[in-house]
Structures are given as C-alpha cells and as structure tokens.
Amino acid sequence: MFGKILSRGAFPRRALAVALAMFGAGSAQAVEVTIACGSVGTDVEICKKLTAEWSAKTGNTVKIFAAPESSTEQLALYRKQFAAKSGEVDVLSVDVVWPGIIKEHLLDLTPFAKGVQKQHFPAIINNNTVGGKLLAMPWFTDAGLLYYRKDLLGKHQAKVPGTWLQLAATAQKIQDAERKEGNANMQGYVFQGKAYEGLTCNALEWIAGNGGGTVVERDGRISINNEKAAKALDLIASWPGTISPKNVVTFAEEESRGVFQSGNAVFMRNWAYVWNMAQKDGSRIKDKIGVAALPRGVGGKSASTLGGWQLAVSAYSEHQKEAADLVMFLTSKQMQKKRALMVGTLPTYPALYTDPEVLAAAPYFTALVDAFNMASARPSSVTADKYNAVSAVLWSAAQDVLTKKASGAESVAKLEKELIKIRKGDKW
Structure with a gap:
C-alpha cells in the first residue's frame, strides 16, 4: 500500500520513512512481561493497578501469573521452572530468604538500578546482594x-x-x-x-x-x-x-x-x-x-x-531488559509510596517514613525507622x-x-x- 501511495506522489518520501521507522520500532519494542506478584489479600489487585501504569508508560503489556499462596509452594514452583530453564515468568516475587537459595537463576540488576539501591535500607540491599550481584530489588519490607x-x-x-x-x-x-x-x-x-x-x-x-x-x-x-x-x-x-x-x-x-x-x-x-x-x-x-x-x-x-518481599528477574526470561525496567518501576519510591497509601505495606526507602502523606495515613510508621535501620x-x-x-x-x-x-x-x-x-x- 505504501508503494502505491508513494508512486502517486501523495505521500512524501521523508514522511514515509518516518512512518515505517515508527511502525517497525513499535512492533519490535512492544512485549508481554509476565509477573508473579503474590496471591495473598490484595496482592493481585494492587499489582494490576501499578503494572497498568508501567504499561501506559512503555507500551508493553503485563500478564499476572497466579502464584501459590504458600511461600514454600512458590519456591518449589520456581525451582521446577528453573530446572526446565523456563522463561514462563519474567519477574518473580522473592521472599527475603531466597536470594542466596536461587542465586544461580536470577539476573544481576546492578546495571539497571543505576545507584538507586543506595536509597533503600542498607540491610535489605545487603541481603539481596550475593557474590557481588544485586539479585533482587526491595519491594516492601518487614521486621520484628x-x-x-x-x-x-x-x-x-x-x-x-x-x-x-x-x-x-x-x-x-x-x-x-x-x-x-x-x-x-x-x-x-x-x-x-x-x-x-x-x-x-x-x-x-x-x-x-x-x-x-x-x-x-x-x-x-x-x-x-x-x-x-x-x-x-x-x-x-x-x-x-x-x-x-x-x-x-x-x-x-x-x-x-x-x-x-x-x-x-x-x-x-x-x-x-x-x-x-x-x-x-x-x-x-x-x-x-x-x-x-x-x-x-x-x-x-x-x-x-528482616522480613519482606523483593522483585527479581528470571535468568531465563526472554525479555530481561523490559522485565528489569518493570522491576525498577514497581520498586521505585513513587510506587512504594502509592502501595503504602493503598494497603499499608512498609516501604524500603527511609525517606518515606518522614513523608507527610504517608504519616497522615499511617502515623505509627515513625516508630519503625529505628527497627528497619537495625534490622x-x-x-x-x-x-x-x-x-x-x-x-x-x-x-x-x-x-x-x-x-x-x-x-x-x-x-x-x-x-x-x-x-x-x-x-x-x-x-x-
């Protein structure tokens, strides 16, 4: 069709080149990323809302993977997928004790974090760093x-x-x-x-x-x-x-x-x-x-x-770059603040524990900073x-x-x- 339009002189060559480039770029970049973001309480509902914002921003789509409620069963399922080198799930929700257990199957997120990890509670970043590799980004935290x-x-x-x-x-x-x-x-x-x-x-x-x-x-x-x-x-x-x-x-x-x-x-x-x-x-x-x-x-x-959950990217994902971008988006300060205001989950950024909006919704957060700093x-x-x-x-x-x-x-x-x-x- 484009050839016919061009031959009639009705569509400038420069405009055609731009249109073709945009069409090709759009089809190459738009991918579907699958995320396992929990299955307890409001996990799925919140995940859908926040991932929809990333989709609108990037043009990519997100599929929610139904994970088992039990963390033990989740880990067992992940291990089966890893054994098969399956890329069925791109982004994994990871319990705080898992990074060392499944370290060989997770992508190093250091290049994608670009230093933002320094803004989180140090204990959580240390926990998620195995062999010098940042294997997961903190999503929300907990502590005794x-x-x-x-x-x-x-x-x-x-x-x-x-x-x-x-x-x-x-x-x-x-x-x-x-x-x-x-x-x-x-x-x-x-x-x-x-x-x-x-x-x-x-x-x-x-x-x-x-x-x-x-x-x-x-x-x-x-x-x-x-x-x-x-x-x-x-x-x-x-x-x-x-x-x-x-x-x-x-x-x-x-x-x-x-x-x-x-x-x-x-x-x-x-x-x-x-x-x-x-x-x-x-x-x-x-x-x-x-x-x-x-x-x-x-x-x-x-x-x-230390307790809490992280987000990680499977080493077998076919869309590692996009999956890592989704992880960085969901674990950003802005998204963690939204999640805290929606359901009261505890952010991993110390700065959010002095945020006026967050404290208005959850005044007890002021008592938690010391606990997380000493976790x-x-x-x-x-x-x-x-x-x-x-x-x-x-x-x-x-x-x-x-x-x-x-x-x-x-x-x-x-x-x-x-x-x-x-x-x-x-x-x-």
Whole structure:
C-alpha cells in the first residue's frame, strides 16, 4: 500500500520513512512481561493497578501469573521452572530468604538500578546482594517489632523497656498487678516460641541483640558457640511459666496476636501486619497500643530480623531488559509510596517514613525507622540452598533451651557441631 501511495506522489518520501521507522520500532519494542506478584489479600489487585501504569508508560503489556499462596509452594514452583530453564515468568516475587537459595537463576540488576539501591535500607540491599550481584530489588519490607499496651504502661507508671531485662521486670510487675485486680489471664509477654521459622527469627534477635553474632556470619564463619549467645538463650528460657504462658512454645504469629488482641498481654513480639488488625473496629485494644524497636541485650543493641518481599528477574526470561525496567518501576519510591497509601505495606526507602502523606495515613510508621535501620538479615545469603537446614537446627536448639532440655551453653555447642556438618567443608 505504501508503494502505491508513494508512486502517486501523495505521500512524501521523508514522511514515509518516518512512518515505517515508527511502525517497525513499535512492533519490535512492544512485549508481554509476565509477573508473579503474590496471591495473598490484595496482592493481585494492587499489582494490576501499578503494572497498568508501567504499561501506559512503555507500551508493553503485563500478564499476572497466579502464584501459590504458600511461600514454600512458590519456591518449589520456581525451582521446577528453573530446572526446565523456563522463561514462563519474567519477574518473580522473592521472599527475603531466597536470594542466596536461587542465586544461580536470577539476573544481576546492578546495571539497571543505576545507584538507586543506595536509597533503600542498607540491610535489605545487603541481603539481596550475593557474590557481588544485586539479585533482587526491595519491594516492601518487614521486621520484628515490640508491641505494647500504652494504656497499661500509663496506668502502672512504666516506661517502654529499652532492654530485655527491663521488659521482663515491667512485664512481671504489670502482669502481677492486673491479675490481682481480676484478670487471671493477663500475660506479661508473648512471642513466637513454636519450632518453626518464626522461632529462628526470634532467636536471631535475642542472640544478635546480646552481642552474640548472627549464628553464621557474612564471611561464612560459624559464630554461634559463644558466651553472649548462650546467655541470651538462658535469659529467654526463664520466661515460659513466668512472664509468658507455658504453652508459648507452641505459639506462632497468630497465637501471639490472639492473646495480645484479646487484651491479655502487656507486650508482644510480632510483625507489622498486626497493627492494622489491632486497630480495626471491634478490636479490644484499638487505640491502646504502641510500637517500638525490640529491646537490646546486656551491652548489646536492638536487633530486628528482616522480613519482606523483593522483585527479581528470571535468568531465563526472554525479555530481561523490559522485565528489569518493570522491576525498577514497581520498586521505585513513587510506587512504594502509592502501595503504602493503598494497603499499608512498609516501604524500603527511609525517606518515606518522614513523608507527610504517608504519616497522615499511617502515623505509627515513625516508630519503625529505628527497627528497619537495625534490622538483621537471616544468614540465608551466605548459606544459600542450605539455609532451610540451618534454620531447622537453629529453631530446634532454641526450643531445647525454652523447654529446659538444654542450657544455653549446651545448646550453642551442639548447634555449632550441627552447622559444621551441614556446611561440609570450609565453604557453604
């Protein structure tokens, strides 16, 4: 058709060249990028809204991949796809402990980040960097937090504890006083003591907060067998049956929240999701709670275990450039702010925790900056695909102390031997 128009002199040669160039460029650049962006709650709905903005900006389209709800099942599915070198999913949602586990299958995003990674919380970027490669960009974060009943602290003229020893003393004081006044179910402190990943997170906070290291250091050194780590575990072992219920060794996140939200605990360790649930209409503790960074150990500092999700690009994607561009768009400060305002997810940019619009919607964000600045990554990057085994022996060792089957010293000595067996040699 273009040839006929040109032969009649009705379409200038220069205009024709421009039209052909635009037509060719458009057809070459327009691609479909598939993203697995979660499947829990409003994940898919929010993902569709934000990716639509990228599509309008770039001319590319986005297909949402239906991922399993369970993170364990998600990882298993990804591994099957990696084994087949499948590019079915271009952009992956990645749990904070996965970068080291699936490092061989992710694209290095350093060239695409162009230095913006320096604007995120350093602990998250360090977690996502394996072997010098930035394998994922932070999307939203989480960290272990201390929840407290501000009404009860005010009633009993107590301060928010800065150390674990202060927490234990304050918890005991208020628990005993409230029980005398008629609430026989009042507990001083609830946490995640069940033998699972949640106990690993708690144990890392106790140990690191007491100056006992991170169990396995970033250089691969096994550091757990030390006096400070042992003393941290011994302190916590004194809680079940005193300031905590005896069955706290069966508690996961929801069991802890259930006790706290029913009005029967002074303090609780949990993740950020609890705030919105505790503030809903009908909650017995609505407008009665505060949030702070976790207490520190003796001579140590506050330590929060890092949580949250990242976005990564599959090494088998046929559209790596476009997929990386989508990742950078979704993890940008502007998009993280929108997501925070929409559903209250926690941004990974410290600057957004002083943003007036964000604070108007979620005033408790001001209490979270310290927790995220002091967040500690689980030793998943260095232990890579052996992390699950590492975590299992860690939570088992911690529960042995909680259930009085071993002392702190005995437990960390045994744990060191088990970690050496898992490592099998000098390198992970």
